[in-house]
Amino acid sequence: MERYEERDLPLPSEPMLLNMGPSHPAMHGTTRCLVLLDGEIVRKADVQIGFLHRGFEKECEAGTWNQVFPYTDRLNYASPILNNIGYALAVEKLLDVEAPPRAQAIRVITGELSRIMDHLVCIAAFSMELGAFTPFLYLVKTRDWIYNIMEKLTGARVTHAWMRIGGLKEDIPDDFEAMVRAVLPKVEVTIRDVEGLLLRNRILMDRTVGIGVMTKENALSLGWTGPCLRSTGIPYDVRKADPYCGYDLYDFDVPVGTSGDNYDRFVVRLEEMRQSSRIVSQALDKLPGGPVRLEIPDVTLPDKHQVYTTIEGTIRHFMIIMNGEKIPPGEVYACTEATNGELGFYLVSNGGKGPYKCRVRPPCFANVSGLSEMVTGGFLADIIPSFGSINMIGGECDR
């Protein structure tokens, strides 16, 4: 019998359709990428999302205003506090109120810690998919230290639901400041270690430099925001452009890239963690005193002490829980800088017990919509770093 060597076989000339995902080890966040291949070159890519769709908006429309907070935790589950803040600010904008200065400063501190957490895990996953397992362990260990702080503060490691309309659930514990100050230098050491391992790493640079390039115009037209937009060279950061929570009080820089490729997105995220760390230490230095929650009748719950000892407190608590918060009719769009970009909440109130419409503008939804453009014309293997550098979070993208 005649034997064929593999190299003697004719190469197929017609394009091949390949299905990556939804449960592919590198398509984390459950995404399906249907690619049309010509050899190893991607000719066409159809990115399909929605495998984690839970009906966020439908659930929000059924509950009261406060009941939305736990759902927002599950949008970007790598940095839940930032989603809490985004929603709280949107409702406060609808009420035309502003949280007390101490609450705002604590929001900044916890928000920036969450941003560090999110970037740590993004860089960890990104580097692990390119074969670097050591940085993954360093980074995830560091994230766990911050998780410990969050657990001490809120009682939960991942889904905090700690913000309230008009402020916070409660004040920070006494040893919070010491814990944060102890962790920040350790985070800096991790960033330095990871930079030493990856920043000039031949393998990482070969796979990322000049790959997955996005131009400024296309990024804006696609609705990109956050580190992905900044990697193309546009210094748009909601914290600078439209300051909220007193971000204008702190001194920090907005890192930008030059070419908009995978490497730039990676470096921008590394540098943003340093800037977040700077903001946290400044905010701790000038942490103001005072209350952490506004007292708005019909909106904010009274203190537990009042509820259990006075009849007025009991009735107020009961009315808010049973009938929902009284939010005036109207519509509002409020945006904050979440880790992936501009997290917007478009709320419509008709004066009912809950939101009539609670639209969340997910930053990574717009970012992922640019993926097919980034990978078309490149190699199949380049889908992995391009997808990783976008930091697609299924909970936020699919809602």
Place this chain on the structure above:
Amino acid sequence: MSQKLIDRIRAALPDAVIEAGVTHGDAWALVKRERYLDVVRLLKENAECMMDHFIDLTCVDWPQRPDRFEVVLHLRSSTLGHRIRIKTRAPADAPVVPSLAPLYKGADWFEREAYDMYGVAFEGHPDLRRLLLWEGFEGHPLRKDYPKEKRQCPIPFRDDAPAQPKPFKERP
């Protein structure tokens, strides 16, 4: 700044704007469906507007109103920094709105999502199909008349499995 933007639209396209204003610091304009595309094109291309940053597109369902669906668009200018919300309405019997996909690449997915959730068709969209839900899903879940408890399973339950497990054992 926000008021200037509205005045700009009113001056250039006087018959397009039905209602406009600034509430809670957000500039908004309700425009006629026929002139929606012209308004957005003006906002994108006019030198005083330069709204090149696509932010968000969604829909709101008002079943009691004659024009049931309200498509809500948010835009921003990357150079001038201002924002605007453009709204347009479509009736329940003809829920069709012009597509912005020729103007903004980002409109592609946002319009597909709005179509998926509300059943509003976007005229001129290159590839209008469901995005978050699967092909074959019946109805549009974010419409107010779609019941929240309704279940549609892509894979049917096995016959022998109880549809709803009982929380407690019945006492003998």
